[in-house]
Amino acid sequence: MSQKVLLSSKEINIILHRLACQLLENHLDFKDTVLIGLQPRGIFVAQRLKKILQSEYGVTEVNLGLLDITFYRDDFRRGDKPLEASKTRIDFLVEDKKVVFIDDVLYTGRSIRAALTAIQSFGRPREIELLTLIDRRFSRHLPIQPDYRGRQVDAINNEKVKVMWEENDGEDVIYLINK
Helix, strand or coil: CEEEEEECHHHHHHHHHHHHHHHHHHHCCCCCEEEEEECCCHHHHHHHHHHHHHHHHCCCCCEEEEECCHHHCCCCCCCCCCCCCCCCECCCCCCCCEEEEEEEEECCCHHHHHHHHHHHHHCCCCEEEEEEEEEEHHHCCCCCCCCEEEEEECCCCCEEEEEECHHHHCCCEEEEEEC
16 A cells, blocks of 8 residues: 655645635625535534634634534445444524535545435525535546535545544645555
């Protein structure tokens, strides 16, 4: 097994700032927009973006929710080990809001399909956008594309993208791993 650094901490930070600027261009004051971090790993991207929007760009109110999609996935009963659900925390209305789903890696698109189903339990959004840090474009099983993309990666066959966060893993780095 070999691994190479795809993005360093500095590169991740630059990409997060660019994504925050793109969100700001399209949503300005965020009064009609909510951010939804997809559990478990999309929450790190979402929390970082919220912090950047507030501290660097003066956006005062950014609603951030955390959505668990475990039991909405079409493959949740296919594995050998039991799945553990994460907490969903959405303490605001999504009815008639612009919702931005945020995840770390867009792979097959199945997580996003599950999120589209799960969010309906909280109301009917006006529109839904997708922001992803890494887009693995050759791996899609469903016709789902991000509106905001940090980096496009052409990972194929046995290659895996591993995103590590300071808060969870002790460092900010993204690896491309060849099994």
